[in-house]
Amino acid sequence: MTTTLKNGIPSDSSLSIPQELLDYILDFLHDDVPTLRTCSLVSHAFLPCSRYHIYSSA
Numbered sequence: 020m021t022t023t024l025k026n027g028i029p030s031d032s033s034l035s036i037p038q039e040l041l042d043y044i045l046d047f048l049h050d051d052v053p054t055l056r057t058c059s060l061v062s063h064a065f066l067p068c069s070r071y072h073i074y075s076s077a
Contacts (some may be wrong), residue, residue: 020033042068 020062048054052073059069 038064041065045069045072048072 034043041064045055045058045065048058048069049072055069058065059073
């Protein structure tokens, strides 16, 4: 079942971005550790790639 939020955007768990695309986007942040830390807290999908870049730049 799809529900619609107040802003008119459908809320459905089947609507998702492929993990490879998320990783590709996060790769552009490899030098921005504060932003990577924030990303790692936003979604569990961001955590592995964010963690990789945070600890590889240390």
